[in-house]
Amino acid sequence: MIGLPPEVPDHPAGLCILCAHHRVTGNRRGSRFYLCERSKTDPSFRRYPPLPMIRCPGFERGPPDPWSDFADESEEDR
């Protein structure tokens, strides 16, 4: 299903955190970056979208990225 969810989640990444097309990257200092995989095939999507994303025509609900949890823990540990 492609479309907007009923509400934007209370998360710094907004919609991207619920989207099947996001991927979390980071560095050893604990910074997190939310990459949009749609940017690889569609130039209308930015590789690193401005966050929080509140509306996106490419949104597709998907399973959570397992790296999201790791990144959250890393930030809390700082």
Ligand code: SF4
């Ligand atoms: S398609 Fe939109 S909501 Fe999904 S990851 Fe890319 S920018 Fe975020």
